[in-house]
Amino acid sequence: MNTQTPAIRIPDSAASNSIYLRVAWRFMPLLFVCYVVAYLDRVNVGFAKLQMLSDLNFSEAMYGFGAGIFFIGYFFFEVPSNLLLHRFGARRWIARIMLTWAVLSAATAWVTTPTMFYVLRFFLGVAEAGFFPGLVLYLTYWFPSHRRGKMIAFLMAGNPVAGIVGGPISGFIMQRLAGHAGLAGWQWLFILEAAPALILAAVIFCFLDDRVKDAKWLPVQDREFIAAEIDAEARTKSHGSVREVFTSLRVWTLCAILFGIVMGSYAVGFWQPTIIKGSGITDAFTIGLLTVVPYLAALISMIVVGRHADRTRERRWHVVLPQCVAAAGFVMCAYAGNNTYIALLGLTLAASGVITALPMFWALPTSFLGGTGAAAGIALINSTGNLAGFVSPALVGWLKTATHSLDSSLFLIAGSLIVSAGLILTRLPARLVNR
Template sequence: MFIRTALSPAVGANTADRLFRRVALRFMPLLFAGYVVAYLDRVNVGFAKLQMLGSLHLSEAAYGLGAGLFFVGYFLFEVPSNLLLHRLGARRWIARIMVTWAVLSMATAWVTTPAMFYTVRFLLGVAEAGFFPGMILYLTYWFPSHRRGKMVAVLMAGNPVSGLVGGPLSGYIMHATHGVSGMAGWQWLFIIEALPSVVLGIVIFCFLDDRVADARWLDEHEKRLIQQEIDATAAMRTHSSVRAVFTSARVWLMCLILFGIVMGSYAIGFWQPTIIRGTGIDDPFVIGLLTMIPYAAALVAMIAVGRHADRTRERRWHVAGPALLAASGFVVCALNGDHALLSMVGLTLAAVGVVTALPMFWALPTAFLGGTGAAAGIALINCTGNLAGFISPAVIGWLKTVTHTLSSGLFVVAASLALSALLIVVLVPARLVNR
């Protein structure tokens, strides 16, 4: 069932399109930049790993545990963080998140023991809790569901762009700064890459408007037109309270689906440099350059699929198809770990699938979540799904320590993605989400 615009014929689709394009140009570049630096600060530990394991005397399993502890803090504080954002406003809360996580990310440069590494990763998760679901919630304040798929894709393009920029940048920083002022390259990596988050946090505090009614750059007629479209789709939402969210089997199904997709996302984020190094390439800068290939392909794919999903208003297969593609990519990597070309093909398929599936997924729960229920539901789904960010590196690290190969862990990730695709096709009704 498709939701048609609530605007009168006199207004016209072109007028609405121009208005929402103006809204997108006002906010999306800033939100996009925020997501780029957020993802970079979250996963740059994957590059730091190439040097820091020896410095801190960490095993692969210990690294996987520390990388994943971020998501424990994230899980525990995400729902209350998003409820506070809904109450206090995105401007103040997102700015607070960015500055505090930047400070903690920078502090990682001075850890000297495994226990300190575990602690700072946990606290980093606490600090960042609410950032991504807060931005998804913020988009529901400004865009109706039939316009939101492309906006979420633009926002989450920060993931592959972070990989495109972050890979070579991280490799270069570690290569060029090693030994400067008596510090290792991995330490400078955390310090330098945390600085943009502080700057963006200040800009967001000064620039973001919490709601349509707060926008001084819109006149009253424009505000009314925007709100009309948002209210038309909001009327179809069935989960508008915190109680409805926590007691809904449909919400918990979304948690499980996202869990499987995120298993793949962080397998790439935390282990891609290791997979490439396993083919015989040792230079961090060269590894960084090679990580650009999968992310470049993923960036093109996710924007194209996001536009197609909004144009056709079909949601389920735009998530399930990419998830299956990612699963096949991880299988290729698992079977060809010592072959550079085939490993890069597998990584590219995996990155295209995962990076595309993630933004397309958010069209599913936001189709039936509204009001306070949206704040709680988006956070619950995101934090529960992102527990895979703890499980994925921990399981892969443990299996690599036990079996001395990444293959078994990559097969587990592939199975998780395939299960998510199956759950979408079998259990998510098309009439609920195809809007």
């Protein structure tokens, strides 16, 4: 009797493209919408700031600390969360994450003291820990490296899209609903923008497939082909233990690189409305409309650069050049003064640069980390790098309170991006990441 395993059918290029396109259409739109909602709930505090500081008598430093303490909770629970996702499956774990962050985000509407603000922001970080690295890890289960860059770029397009739709919506809610049912506009902002996460948690739980083998909507031969490609790539990666990941100099270098990029990302996310207001625009709805411009440019940039990176299979310069563009944009914002046009141009360069650099960065660690090492490594890199989400707003808020200007902070952010770019070129050899 012949007991040999039947050979797996290897489709031609057009057929394999069709298979992966079907996979992408199955769940990428859903993950994209989830990421939009996640980013919106994370940074809507930047819009709420325009009203809540005066209502609650918070200083800029209090706001900056509260906005940033989110990332302390995020940091401590990121690695355990991603390991649990790897063990129990994305469907259950991502649904749990979205449910808990929706409840805590809505609860922010009822803060009355700095301590309440700090505590809720901290636990919001705990609740959301593992969400983004979990999505990145999930993509490694379905797409080989040379196809993953486009998927990560598509996913992270949720960042600028959240800005495009979130700015006008946030401005509208704050301006038009202020005073309804005895609630301020910023309170309605937190309540209404948390609702989509509750709905999406149920959709994720009912719809997502944990692994390729669970995808009953794919023909058996297509499932076998994808699994074979993923397994073949996995054999070329490092599958170290959690301890080995924590002692890897290369992983900690990636943490430092991401830290520099995130310094810029949250400078845009948390302070863009303030920079526009400082240039002479005071109406909340108009500020919301103007934030669309940088995010729209960033959306176009990250899609174009992501496709080019996958086509050329070059990874390092596709991160470095956007970082340099972002640094130039922050410097321009520092010199903008009361000129709205220069401030908007600077914000457009800054947003386009950092938002493009982020998905391009994630092609670096996923090129050589696999298995449990990938689960721990991606989470460690993301959580440590995202500590900049605490440092950036807290430091900017403190410097703004001390100097009554954002200029010194903007120069500092630009410098962190240049240092990060230098680490990529000097510490990550092209042969390691260009796949």
